[in-house]
Amino acid sequence: METLVNNISIEKSSSSKIGSVDFDNLPFGSIYTDHMLVCEYVDGDWERPKIKPYANLSLDPASKIFHYGQSIFEGMKAYKDEDGQAWLFRPEDNHARLNISASRMAMPELPKEYFMEGLTALLQLEKDWIPTTEGSSLYIRPFMFASGVGFHASPADRYTFLICLAPSGPYFGGKxxxxxxxxxxxxxxxxxxxxxxxxxxxxxxxxxxxxxxxxxxxxxxxxxxxxxxxxxxxxxxxxxxxxxxxxxxxxxxxxxxxxxxxxxxxxxxxxxxxxxxxxxxxxxxxxxxxxxxxxxxxxxxxxxxxxxxxxxxxxxxxxxxxxxxxxxxxxxxxxxxxxxxxxxxxxxxxxxxx
CATH class of the missing domain: 3.20.10.10 (D-amino Acid Aminotransferase, subunit A, domain 2)
Structure with missing residues (x-):
């Protein structure tokens, strides 16, 4: 069943993995939430973002990401305060830098509203995944890659943008x-x-x-x-x-x-x-x-x-x-x-x- 939040289509997972996660002992970036955001660039324009259950992707072996490395990403975090409210830190800076990277790699820039509205809708859906243990947070990985096909050494004609989430403990420990x-x-x-x-x-x-x-x-x-x-x-x-x-x-x-x-x-x-x-x-x-x-x-x-x-x-x-x-x-x-x-x-x- 699909719903709409901020004009973002949401298909909810039939079940959640959250009950099996030990939030007091989280590794960094290797446990993933129930949903992800996906947005496709096709025929010269971005389609509306969609939120789907977290799942594997299906790609043609000739997808240009495998051959010419058109791939960019960002790193962000969501935090939860003592009252249970969720927060981001300078997210518009991440969007701006994503587009700087996209431009340098001959990839299409992502509209700001798709990034911010999609991210907000995804976080609202996955709010319970934001850990509250000291030093922990919900790591956010927005990324884009060339999903268009062809062996010719040129920019792709199709791209995929995703946001995936990973509840995580501290990144480094020790000296x-x-x-x-x-x-x-x-x-x-x-x-x-x-x-x-x-x-x-x-x-x-x-x-x-x-x-x-x-x-x-x-x-x-x-x-x-x-x-x-x-x-x-x-x-x-x-x-x-x-x-x-x-x-x-x-x-x-x-x-x-x-x-x-x-x-x-x-x-x-x-x-x-x-x-x-x-x-x-x-x-x-x-x-x-x-x-x-x-x-x-x-x-x-x-x-x-x-x-x-x-x-x-x-x-x-x-x-x-x-x-x-x-x-x-x-x-x-x-x-x-x-x-x-x-x-x-x-x-x-x-x-x-x-």
Missing amino acids: VKVLIEEKFARAANGGVGYAKAGGNYAAQFYPTKLAVEKGYQQVIWTDDNTHEFIEEAGAMNIFVRINDTLLTAPTNDRILDGITRKSILELAKAEGIQTEVRKVKVSEVVDAAQNGSLKELFGAGTAAVVSPIAGFGYQGKDYELPELENSFAKRLKKRITDIQYNKVEDPFGWRFKV
Whole structure:
């Protein structure tokens, strides 16, 4: 039986899996809710989004996603406050970035109303799946891929957009030790590093595998030309604290315009923390580690929010970072998550009620 919500067609699942889920022990991103949103681009236009039971997709082997990699995605979260109300964090920024990625990958941009109305309808339907255990949230994965067929190396004529949901626990646990990359690059000038294209992440796996074999959990990416400047940490933006100044690289062709990154910069300014958005040399970080002025390194992204780095390796030598009681990482993560979970006022207008 189908119903309409915000002009979104909804076909409800005949039964729910929610009763079998242990919400106190959630892995990250591997348990999925009962429904998903699907929207098809056909004959030069987007059809109305539909919400259906979560199920496998059927694709022609000649679908261009398999051959030419036209695939983009976003990462978001929904949160539930103490009163049971559901919230999103800066969702319009995710829509805008999705379309930036789509444009770069020669894919059609998705209308804002389809994204926002479809997402809202899906979350209202799946509201009971939003966990309330501390540190947990409902991870949201909007993504688009080329479903049109053909072996000719050209953009597809058909695309599929979906939103799937996964109740999830914290992304990272424990201390993270990273390796500053000296050979491989995450992205290059003129490339697609600023887009959330699936291939960007696939290309990271091999260098990260090599780093893991050396005893590290992640890679700090450096520029593709000289490997002289640090750019990102794994799949996150990176922040460096030298003395009491917080540094991060400027966005460019190679660096993703992270929503958490932007939020941290605004929060730091509001907190009176001095920030600098500029190129950061590897040698500057190493020198600061040696003379004791390097206080913190941390990654910032939707999944982990803030992920402190305990130490890094470079040119065969390891450097440990001090453990701080009142770190910027803890302070800024608390400020962001308190806004996300509706525990404090939101002077920035970031919170979106579902």
